[in-house]
Structures are given as C-alpha cells and as structure tokens.
Amino acid sequence: MAKITYIQFDGSEHVQDVKPGLSVMEGAVKNNIPGIDADCGGACACATCHVYVDEAWVARAGEKSAMEESMLDFAENVEANSRLSCQIKVTEELDGLIERLPESQH
Numbered sequence: 001m002a003k004i005t006y007i008q009f010d011g012s013e014h015v016q017d018v019k020p021g022l023s024v025m026e027g028a029v030k031n032n033i034p035g036i037d038a039d040c041g042g043a044c045a046c047a048t049c050h051v052y053v054d055e056a057w058v059a060r061a062g063e064k065s066a067m068e069e070s071m072l073d074f075a076e077n078v079e080a081n082s083r084l085s086c087q088i089k090v091t092e093e094l095d096g097l098i099e100r101l102p103e104s105q106h
C-alpha cells in the first residue's frame with residue numbers, strides 16, 4: 001500500500017492507503033475523498049482530476065505524457081507541478097505522496 005495525502009483547498013487533509021496499480025485519482029474517488037471529479041473516468045479526456053503534486057514528489061510522480069500536457073490546458077490555474085491524477089499510477093515508491101487539490105475542477 002502507498003499512503004497518499006490529499007489536501008483540500010481549505011487545508012483539510014485526507015490520508016488514504018491506496019493499492020499500487022490504481023491511479024491517484026482512483027485512490028480518491030474509490031474512497032469518497034472530495035475534490036476530484038474525474039468526469040471521464042480516467043481516460044485523460046476531461047481534466048477534472050487536476051491536482052498539484054507536492055514539490056518534493058514531482059520527479060517521483062513521473063513525466064507527463066503529451067496527451068496529459070494538452071488536456072491540462074483545459075484545467076484552471078495550472079502550475080508547473082500540476083498533474084492529472086488519473087495519469088499518476090500508484091506504486092510502493094509513491095508511499096508518502098502529497099497532493100493538493102484546486103479550489104474547483106470546473
């Protein structure tokens with residue numbers, strides 16, 4: 001399991017054990033953690049699973065694909081550490097990952 005911390009825009013935190021193989025988005029949605037809408041179900045086609053990866057974890061979260069880069073254009077307030085959480089696969093190496101959620105996904 002990998003322990004992932006999802007920090008809401010208001011600062012409240014949800015710490016969740018997520019099974020490797022799931023995406024960071026699935027770790028939130030399957031456990032009813034609010035703030036990630038994931039309208040397309042993880043197909044990299046909606047940008048409503050936008051998160052900010054904690055700076056210390058950006059490199060370990062992996063590279064964005066070209067498709068993810070272009071979908072991020074549809075998200076608001078995109079920063080250098082923005083990712084689509086459906087495109088981050090959970091591994092044991094991501095144990096401790098911290099994500100911050102945007103104010104809104106729309």
Ligand code: FES
Pocket residue numbers: 025037038039040041042043044045046047048049071084085086087
């Ligand atoms: S869930 Fe739609 S892009 Fe991630």
